[in-house]
Amino acid sequence: MNTSKRQFLGRTLGVSAGMAITALLGSTRALASVEDVQKAIAEFTGGKAPAEGVVTLTTPEIAENGNSVPVSVSVESPMSEDDYVESVMILAEDNPSALVATFHFTPASGEAVASTRMRLARTQNVLAVAKMSNGDVYSATNNIKVTIGGCGG
Amino acid sequence: MNRKLLIVLLGTTSLYSMVSRVALADPSEGPLFIDGEIEMITRTESVEGHPLPEVISGWHYRTESTQALEADSFENPGMLAVEEGEVLWNTVEGSEGKSCASCHDDAAESMATVGASYPKWDAGSAKPINVEQRINMCRVEKMGAEAYPFDKGGQKPMTAFLKNLSLGEPVRIDVEEGEMQAWWERGKEMYYTRTGQLDLSCASCHEKNNGKYIRADHLSQGNVNGFPTYRLKQSALVSLHNRFRGCIRDTRAEMPDAFSDELMALEVYTTWRSQGLSVETPAVRQ
């Protein structure tokens, strides 16, 4: 695992230094690589580094089961024919595969607001990257604690 | 109260080692309204003879986002199965060319509160029967159709559909009918008998330690008013007997079969304990 790239990603997206620790400690299960996450974002944004703000990501602080975690995004935009939000990509950094879903909006959406439910393999950061019709990109990151229950079945 | 709790904890060493956070977390505030309209009784005075003063729905023990999922009947994924059950109600099956509706017409009328009062005494088999078994009796005896195997075919959707018709109705059970009292006694004995390598009884978790955490699971009173329940872990409806078996397996004991006399006795007893709480089927739990 490449720590420097992980730190770079953390800085770029304005996320906590806790990620670097995660990278140093490594993991016992297959996770999306830092490179995969970066590549996915770069492909989505056309190589542009996302700025902070504009996009709001709403998730619970604690998920009592990682199988169904609500996630909502909301992006500030007039949603007019020449100024609207094209897409929002959601990524879960420490899932086996980081991509969760990509929402596509149009001016007919009225507002760039959408919700779904996602699977999280463990406690981790979830990112939303928004791409505007003029090519600007923004992102937001939330940490979600996924608890492991005591009872199976 | 605190001294009593301490004694209980000291006396249950195997459980004590598993309760990672001994601090009590109070069940959350309610009330629970489904779609902002149907008020659920999620806390109520328990029936006479109940060891706990108040019965509390498992809904109170869940996180906000799990609670919200149950409160919206559109978002609740368990409702997909309820709708599937409604289709099955009107589907002709078996040699007699009948559907459930052929005899019972509109379930919303004929079955309005039925799901809230099972298990019932069945004189024919001289045993208590639950909704799943009642459906199978109709299928075999009236429709000439095959009985649903446990948790298979339309069993969970049909059970969820029928119980959901009683949404909000308080759970009740007649333990005076037939020999129900003997089954109640047997269920009670099971409830308090420690089993498995972990030496746990139902009461170890759900009576003596409800409100505490077992690892990260917030222990509820184990009430049965929400079954079949949409469980996030399985991302599917989970039947009561499946959950009984899951709990028993977690104590590392041999699991009795679904609908066996043991588990039917346990259903009679746990239903008696859950009386007064609204039917929440399909409840949403972790």
Added chain:
Amino acid sequence: MAAKPRVKVPKSAAAGDIITLKTLISHKMESGQRKDGDGNPIPRDIINKFTCTFNGKPVFSCDMDPAVSANPYFEFKAKITEAGTFTFTWVDDAGEVTEMTKDIALK
């Protein structure tokens, strides 16, 4: 038998209103990450695309990956300018298409 998808659309709206739409469909969303009882990987089988159009024009869509939960749920918005028909489409890995329509009137 799979349950029918559920969609929630207001019956009517005033021109210029932004309405909320909700959809829920029954699907196990097999991630491809799990193994069966014999240790063999269970092949991926998910709904990978959801689309909503209004009178044929795109409103909202979603490309889905295996991290979308079983029984996928979506909530999103639409700006109403005329009466018409919403068409909701789900496509899974096997190419199976599920479609549903809902009409909305102008107030």
